[in-house]
Amino acid sequence: MMSHSVTIRTATVTSNSSAIIINTGYLKSFNGLLKFLQLALGIVCVGIMGHQFNQLYVRTTADLFFLLIVTTFMIATFILILSCLASISTESIISKTIYELIYHSIGFGLLLACSLTLLVRVNDNKYSRDHDLLLGASICGLVNSALYLLNTIMAVRAYRGL
Numbered sequence: 429m430m431s432h433s434v435t436i437r438t439a440t441v442t443s444n445s446s447a448i449i450i451n452t453g454y455l456k457s458f459n460g461l462l463k464f465l466q467l468a469l470g471i472v473c474v475g476i477m478g479h480q481f482n483q484l485y486v487r488t489t490a491d492l493f494f495l496l497i498v499t500t501f502m503i504a505t506f507i508l509i510l511s512c513l514a515s516i517s518t519e520s521i522i523s524k525t526i527y528e529l530i531y532h533s534i535g536f537g538l539l540l541a542c543s544l545t546l547l548v549r550v551n552d553n554k555y556s557r558d559h560d561l562l563l564g565a566s567i568c569g570l571v572n573s574a575l576y577l578l579n580t581i582m583a584v585r586a587y588r589g590l
Contacts, residue, residue, distance in 0.1 A: 454512045454519050462579055463509050469572040470502030476565040480558055490542075490549040491562075497542040498569060501535045501576075529583040536576035543569030 454460040477495040481487065508531075512519045522528060547566040550559060 449514075449516065451513050451516050451519060454509075457519075459523065459579070459582060460509070460512065460519075462575060462582075463505055463512075466572055466575050466579070467502060467505045467509060469568050469575070470498055470505060473498040473565050473568050473572065474502055476561055476568075480561065488549055490545045494542040494546040494565070494569065497538045498572075501539060501572075504531070504535075523583070523586045524589075526587055529580065529587050532576050532580040532583050536573050536580055539569055539573035539576055543567075543573055 455464055474495070477491065477498070480491070481495075508522075512522070543566050546562065546569065550556075550562045550566060553559065556562075
């Protein structure tokens with residue numbers, strides 16, 4: 429006679445009608461909270477860089493690279509959060525696929541690269557009037573890349589079934 433363990437998961441769902449179901453328990457989970465923080469930091473970075481782009485600001489390749497990568501992963505993370513909120517089964521299914529592992533590892537690498545590139549450019553131009561804002565954006569990008577690394581580690585564990 430073999431014994432085995434069974435894990436039962438429950439989901440918190442909010443619904444006012446049978447048409448719309450919102451998986452509110454997702455944002456209370458560690459994975460959901462981590463993605464929400466990634467989205468929030470992405471919004472901060474895009475906001476800072478968007479504010480810097482006006483007619484008087486000299487755009488560099490580092491600025492454009494940072495804005496492009498941060499915007500891309502902010503939108504993709506928003507879509508991922510939205511899909512997990514809109515469907516109860518999405519959260520449990522997508523975490524077991526290789527999609528999250530690939531997505532978060534590429535996000536980590538690209539966010540790290542663009543944040544370090546912007547940080548080097550900002551430190552080369554220490555006396556610009558926008559130094560502090562751009563330094564803050566690059567630091568937020570570095571923190572965001574650390575969050576993507578943490579999510580990559582969690583995705584490896586979920587994909588391997590650990």
